[in-house]
Amino acid sequence: MNSWPVLFVVGLGTLSALLTVFHKNPIHSALFLVLTLLSVATSFLLLRADFLAMIQVIVYAGAIMVLIIFVLLLTARDPRQKERLFHRQSPMAIVIGLCLIAELVSLLSGRNSLISWRLPSAFLEGQAHTFKALGKLLFTKYAFPFELVSVLLLVALVAAVAIAKKEEAS
Amino acid sequence: MTEATLFLFFGAALFGLGLLGVLIRRNVLVVLMSIELMLNGVNVTFVTFSQFRMDLAGQIFAIFVITVAACEAAVGLAILVALFRLKPTVQSDEMNLLKW
Numbered sequence: 001m002n003s004w005p006v007l008f009v010v011g012l013g014t015l016s017a018l019l020t021v022f023h024k025n026p027i028h029s030a031l032f033l034v035l036t037l038l039s040v041a042t043s044f045l046l047l048r049a050d051f052l053a054m055i056q057v058i059v060y061a062g063a064i065m066v067l068i069i070f071v072l073l074l075t076a077r078d079p080r081q082k083e084r085l086f087h088r089q090s091p092m093a094i095v096i097g098l099c100l101i102a103e104l105v106s107l108l109s110g111r112n113s114l115i116s117w118r119l120p121s122a123f124l125e126g127q128a129h130t131f132k133a134l135g136k137l138l139f140t141k142y143a144f145p146f147e148l149v150s151v152l153l154l155v156a157l158v159a160a161v162a163i164a165k166k167e168e169a170s
Numbered sequence: 171m172t173e174a175t176l177f178l179f180f181g182a183a184l185f186g187l188g189l190l191g192v193l194i195r196r197n198v199l200v201v202l203m204s205i206e207l208m209l210n211g212v213n214v215t216f217v218t219f220s221q222f223r224m225d226l227a228g229q230i231f232a233i234f235v236i237t238v239a240a241c242e243a244a245v246g247l248a249i250l251v252a253l254f255r256l257k258p259t260v261q262s263d264e265m266n267l268l269k270w
Contacts, residue, residue, distance in 0.1 A: 003173055003176070006173050006176050006177070010176050010177070010179070013180060014183045014187075017188075017207055018187060020187075020191070020200075021188070021195065021200070021204060026199050026200055033207070036207065037210065040214060043180060043214060046173075047217055047218060048221060049217045049221060049229055052232055052236075059236055060206070060239075063240065064240060067244065068202065068247065070247075071247045071251060075199070075251075075258075085195065085196060085197070086194045086195065087195070087196055087263060089194075090193070090194035093190070093194050094194060096193070100189060101182070101183075101186035101189075104185070105182065108175060108179055109175075130229065134226060134233075137227075145234065149234055149238075152237070153237065153240070156241035156242075156245055159245050160247075160248040163248040163249055164247075166255070
């Protein structure tokens with residue numbers, strides 16, 4: 001695999017994730033989040049996980065982002081949204097977060113890291129689609145969690161409607 | 171540095187940035203977006219390991235993670251709307267109705 005597309009996608013995704021977290025305007029950070037999600041979808045494509053790339057675009061960049069932007073616009077009349085971005089606790093939180101990030105980086109770049117890993121050659125040649133294999137697995141080995149997750153979706157749907165509904169004066 | 175390491179670094183970066191966002195931002199919507207970032211970092215790591223070990227279980231798990239993320243976003247945003255109706259603010263340190 002040529003590695004400059006990977007570098008480009010990873011760089012773009014990391015940069016837009018940074019802007020998502022630190023941008024002043026929440027609408028802008030939502031749009032940068034869309035860019036991050038799309039670069040995650042592209043990296044799924046580069047990893048030859050085509051089904052997940054499509055799911056990522058449809059569910060994340062489509063459905064979830066529409067929900068988030070909708071609620072952003074619903075709550076936009078709070079005038080002090082851009083006043084003070086960070087918590088009082090943020091110095092401590094930055095220290096703890098940087099500790100975790102340093103841990104992850106040292107795990108990945110240490111002596112027993114995965115630097116020698118390469119894509120298995122069977123993956124580079126055949127295996128154009130993962131749809132069939134994933135479908136088989138979902139309906140045989142993972143059929144029970146699949147049904148369970150559908151119940152979870154139904155419960156979340158009912159809960160979202162029940163919570164967000166306007167309460168009647170009883 | 172190979173592609174696997176690059177993707178794993180990408181996942182770690184997404185997770186770390188999401189964690190920072192959850193910890194330091196005041197706006198609840200940005201906190202929810204940062205949670206989505208963290209879930210995406212986990213997904214990138216899952217898919218990388220799944221492809222490099224040639225085992226599809228990681229991708230199945232990523233599908234379930236995406237489903238749970240959708241549920242979480244729906245319920246979280248509904249709670250936020252209900253809370254905004256009660257007290258018109260989106261700053262997390264002003265939501266102190268239960269504090270005394």
